[in-house]
Amino acid sequence: xxxxxxxxxxxxxxxxxxxxxxxxxxxxxxxxxxxxxxxxxxxxxxxxxxxxxxxxxxxxxxxxxxxxxxxxxxxxxxxxxxxxxxxx
Amino acid sequence: xxxxxxxxxxxxxxxxxxxxxxxxxxxxxxxxxxxxxxxxxxxxxxxxxxxxxxxxxxxxxxxxxxxxxxxxxxxxxxxxxxxxxxxxxxxxxxxxxxxxxxxxxxxxxxxxxxxxxxxxxxxxxxxxxxxxxxxxxxxxxxxxxxxxxxxxxxxxxxxxxxxxxxxxxxxxxxxxxxxxxxxxxxxxxxxxxxxxxxxxxxxxxxxxxxxxxxxxxxxxxxxxxxxxxxxxxxxxxxxxxxxxxxxxxxxxxxxxxxxxxxxxxxxxxxxxxxxxxxxxxxxxxxxxxxxxxxxxxxxxxxxxxxxxxxxxxxxxxxxxxxxxxxxxxxxxxxxxxxxxxxxxxxxxxxxxxxxxxxxxxxxxxxxxxx
Numbered sequence: 001x002x003x004x005x006x007x008x009x010x011x012x013x014x015x016x017x018x019x020x021x022x023x024x025x026x027x028x029x030x031x032x033x034x035x036x037x038x039x040x041x042x043x044x045x046x047x048x049x050x051x052x053x054x055x056x057x058x059x060x061x062x063x064x065x066x067x068x069x070x071x072x073x074x075x076x077x078x079x080x081x082x083x084x085x086x087x088x
Numbered sequence: 089x090x091x092x093x094x095x096x097x098x099x100x101x102x103x104x105x106x107x108x109x110x111x112x113x114x115x116x117x118x119x120x121x122x123x124x125x126x127x128x129x130x131x132x133x134x135x136x137x138x139x140x141x142x143x144x145x146x147x148x149x150x151x152x153x154x155x156x157x158x159x160x161x162x163x164x165x166x167x168x169x170x171x172x173x174x175x176x177x178x179x180x181x182x183x184x185x186x187x188x189x190x191x192x193x194x195x196x197x198x199x200x201x202x203x204x205x206x207x208x209x210x211x212x213x214x215x216x217x218x219x220x221x222x223x224x225x226x227x228x229x230x231x232x233x234x235x236x237x238x239x240x241x242x243x244x245x246x247x248x249x250x251x252x253x254x255x256x257x258x259x260x261x262x263x264x265x266x267x268x269x270x271x272x273x274x275x276x277x278x279x280x281x282x283x284x285x286x287x288x289x290x291x292x293x294x295x296x297x298x299x300x301x302x303x304x305x306x307x308x309x310x311x312x313x314x315x316x317x318x319x320x321x322x323x324x325x326x327x328x329x330x331x332x333x334x335x336x337x338x339x340x341x342x343x344x345x346x347x348x349x350x351x352x353x354x355x356x357x358x359x360x361x362x363x364x365x366x367x368x369x370x371x372x373x374x375x376x377x378x379x380x381x382x383x384x385x386x387x388x389x390x391x392x393x394x395x396x397x398x399x400x401x402x403x404x405x406x407x408x409x410x411x412x413x414x415x416x417x418x419x420x421x422x423x424x425x426x427x428x429x430x431x432x433x434x435x436x437x438x439x440x441x442x443x444x445x446x447x448x449x450x451x452x453x454x455x456x457x458x
């Protein structure tokens with residue numbers, strides 16, 4: 001299944017500057033694995049070695065926040081990667 | 089070859105290069121603007137190679153590698169990461185790569201990294217792919233050794249290698265202690281006897297101590313020094329009992345601080361930068377009057393070096409990786425960076441100080457490269 005992934009600016013060094021890339025996969029985990037195959041290193045900056053979404057990263061499928069990487073991604077959906085950081 | 093200082097800051101990496109007489113310094117950078125840079129270390133076996141421990145506020149930790157003296161950098165393909173936890177096990181994740189140490193001279197391409205939470209990692213391909221050192225990370229005693237920590241996490245730092253034996257290693261863990269391995273990291277034993285730990289319920293505990301910086305002299309590897317949360321120490325192996333050489337510091341100054349810096353060739357000469365460890369631990373220069381102290385006799389006596397440093401109202405904090413020497417055996421230069429973004433150079437072994445950069449971001453590390 002194909003989807004669209006919105007890449008925030010801190011991760012665009014991996015996507016040659018692209019803010020939107022095509023994704024593939026039926027779950028969030030599969031979409032992230034697909035991204036990793038094409039943009040080596042990007043997944044570990046978002047997800048730790050225990051498969052937990054990092055504290056300052058939020059993932060959304062459409063307008064629903066992702067709580068588990070096993071959540072489904074429908075065909076044509078947009079996956080948003082959002083960076084959440086406060087302070088200077 | 090001209091030397092340079094690499095400055096790791098909370099907002100990126102900078103370099104300072106001196107002119108031929110070391111009077112003028114040229115600042116370059118930033119590289120990796122906005123990245124949190126904990127440590128930048130040159131490979132003495134292959135001086136074109138540098139490694140950088142970094143992350144950003146948003147993203148997970150990683151390591152960058154340069155093969156051209158820092159002109160260009162490439163990210164590790166497999167940064168330090170704990171193994172996947174089994175069911176019911178503590179699920180640890182590296183929050184930051186904090187410390188980098190090149191491996192033994194006979195093991196080209198080998199590097200060690202220390203992380204928060206306390207973890208030890210090894211690369212055998214020049215920093216490209218990192219593996220956990222299971223002998224420490226999965227040691228049955230590790231949960232106790234690194235039990236206390238702080239909300240900011242425990243830090244594994246001060247990875248020291250015996251130049252005579254690549255299997256002989258030392259590490260320091262903040263609120264954990266000093267540990268030694270004689271089998272290449274397969275097993276570890278605490279090495280904290282004689283160190284004060286007056287914050288612990290049992291001040292005589294074998295571990296739980298708080299080394300801030302441990303240094304092993306490469307020319308005399310049986311000599312270890314330590315700037316601890318509770319004083320300055322020396323240990324001469326095969327002895328196991330640290331001696332508090334900070335007792336020789338002036339009482340009004342005390343022996344609290346973060347860095348401990350060795351002379352490149354003389355194991356009896358070293359520098360510390362005392363900070364205020366009273367009451368609520370301000371961790372600033374004592375009474376707002378910064379000074380470096382140097383010993384030339386292995387810590388039996390210390391000499392104050394403050395010529396050129398501010399005389400008053402200078403509340404500097406200098407972190408454990410933010411002080412170094414260059415590698416000139418004669419008239420060695422000493423350098424430190426402050427959390428307020430200043431870099432100071434002490435010519436002639438710290439006899440005269442001069443600010444060589446200011447207005448930088450919070451400085452985490454100052455390292456020398458040739």
